[in-house]
Amino acid sequence: MGRLRYLDNADLAPEFQDIPRMKSNITRAVAHSPKLARLVAGRGMYLRHDSGLDARLRELAILQVGYSTRSAYEWAHHVDVALSFGVTEDDIRAIATETAGETSHLEPLAVAVLAATRTLTDDLILPQPLFDTLAAALPTDQLVDLLVAIGEYNGLVRVMAAIEIDLEPEYVRYLDRFPLASPSISAKES
Structure with missing residues (x-):
């Protein structure tokens, strides 16, 4: 039971x-x-329905936040959302591959989105070359929406952890299909 x-x-x-x-x-x-x-x-709801940011890129970023922070709640909920927006199972599995420092099938922009999300999540920085890659590929409004989405979901996973939010039973199946990494696995250890 959660704390509230x-x-x-x-x-x-x-x-x-x-x-x-x-x-x-x-x-x-x-x-x-x-x-x-x-x-x-x-x-x-703005990020999901009104932003001009490509839904696939948005969901990959949010999923990377959930994966990097090992937030089962965020991960499971956004696997469901991502699939409903057409993100493929292979795309979702590529997050683990990219996080481990390996090469996936993802195109360069998606790889950059995941890398930017990891550095902002793990180190609270966005290296200039990564920013430049995103800025060259995305209109400024979409770049801002991406960065706000990354920040928003990083904040939410911390609130979820503090309140100890329970995962609703209907989302547990996503953890079985797309498991989170164990705490000992990270790109820094690769």
């Missing part, structure tokens, strides 16, 4: 019963601060 009670719409004042994604445990926990929950869910 998971709220339902019925627990909220009428003006907050329209918060998106109240079926997910993270939203139900953050709903203890309903104005914040609405903002957090709104940012996620």
Whole structure:
């Protein structure tokens, strides 16, 4: 059980019963601060539905955050989202390959997105050559959306860890199909 009670719409004042994604445990926990929950869910909906950033690149970045931080909740939820946006199973498996420092089938832009996500997640830096690669390939608004998505999901995985968010049972199957690396595996050890 998570550290906070998971709220339902019925627990909220009428003006907050329209918060998106109240079926997910993270939203139900953050709903203890309903104005914040609405903002957090709104940012996620913007990134998913209104951003011009390619959905595949967005989901690869979010999945890399989940994989790098070993956040089972983030990983499993976004495997589901990624598959619904057409990301292939081979693309998802390539995250482990790229993280291990090996070459995958991914095209150079996707490899750069994953590398940028790892450096921002692990080291809180984005080396200039990597930034330049992304800036050359993406319009500025999409570059900003990518960087905000990486930052947003890095923040969320830390909140999930602090609150000890439980993974909903229907998402466990994604951990079986696409396992996270054990804590001893990292690109730095390769």
